[in-house]
Amino acid sequence: MKVGVLALQGDFAEHYHSLSLLGVEAIEVRLPEQLEDLDGLIIPGGESTTIGKLMDAYGFIEPLRAFAQTRGIWGTCAGAILMAQDVGREQVLLKIMDIRIARNAFGRQIDSFETDLAAPFLQPPEPPYHAVFIRAPIIQTVDGKAEALLSLADGRIVAARQGKLLATSFHPELTPDLRFHRYFLELLRSQPAI
Ligand code: GLN
Numbered sequence: 001m002k003v004g005v006l007a008l009q010g011d012f013a014e015h016y017h018s019l020s021l022l023g024v025e026a027i028e029v030r031l032p033e034q035l036e037d038l039d040g041l042i043i044p045g046g047e048s049t050t051i052g053k054l055m056d057a058y059g060f061i062e063p064l065r066a067f068a069q070t071r072g073i074w075g076t077c078a079g080a081i082l083m084a085q086d087v088g089r090e091q092v093l094l095k096i097m098d099i100r101i102a103r104n105a106f107g108r109q110i111d112s113f114e115t116d117l118a119a120p121f122l123q124p125p126e127p128p129y130h131a132v133f134i135r136a137p138i139i140q141t142v143d144g145k146a147e148a149l150l151s152l153a154d155g156r157i158v159a160a161r162q163g164k165l166l167a168t169s170f171h172p173e174l175t176p177d178l179r180f181h182r183y184f185l186e187l188l189r190s191q192p193a194i
Helices: 012-021 048-057 063-072 078-083 179-190
Strands: 002-006 025-027 038-045 072-076 097-102 114-116 129-134 140-141 145-150 156-163 165-168
Touching: 002 012, 002 140, 012 025, 012 038, 012 114, 012 179, 038 078, 038 179, 048 063, 048 078, 063 072, 072 078, 078 097, 078 165, 140 145
Parallel strands: 002 025, 002 038, 038 072, 072 165
Antiparallel strands: 097 140, 114 129, 140 156, 145 156, 156 165
8 A cells, every 4th residue: 555645735744653653654646647546635734825836846636637537635624625626716626526625714703723523434333532623624515426424513615525535624644543544545445546
């Protein structure tokens, strides 16, 4: 199992660290050629407009769309934004998941917070998952082949899955809890291509 972390901007080092703790072969991906022998890729949090521009400049857009046909991609926060079909404004997007996203959805006053979420699909399912949100997006709609995985108490969706594609509004790489990274590795192993 070899997993890349897109290292153009954002907190790729933290994801790399989490993967290393799980004993997975991980690489920081800076050029499209490096995608070739990967089983999966993580697109980190950061600033989605910037990451999108850099993806475009380095020729990542079409290679990543092709990658998503057969292999897994997990986007956290800005990474999730980049996977969406639509974010309600003009910016470079991969459009590889059937989700619509609203950026910076928690407003200016409370744009960062942490909360515990019941996540029965994680192993082990207890304790509840402590999710860290930083100027986070929400997943407004989940259509087509995508399904909602996790919602806040008020019903707003903060994680979605579509085959081997995973989008989370929050940042598992910023906590010592490795269950979400393990869940992604399990998706890479078990899910058929979409
Ligand atoms: N607010 C950022 C954006 O819209 C995402 C924030 C993050 O990745 N923590 O791109």
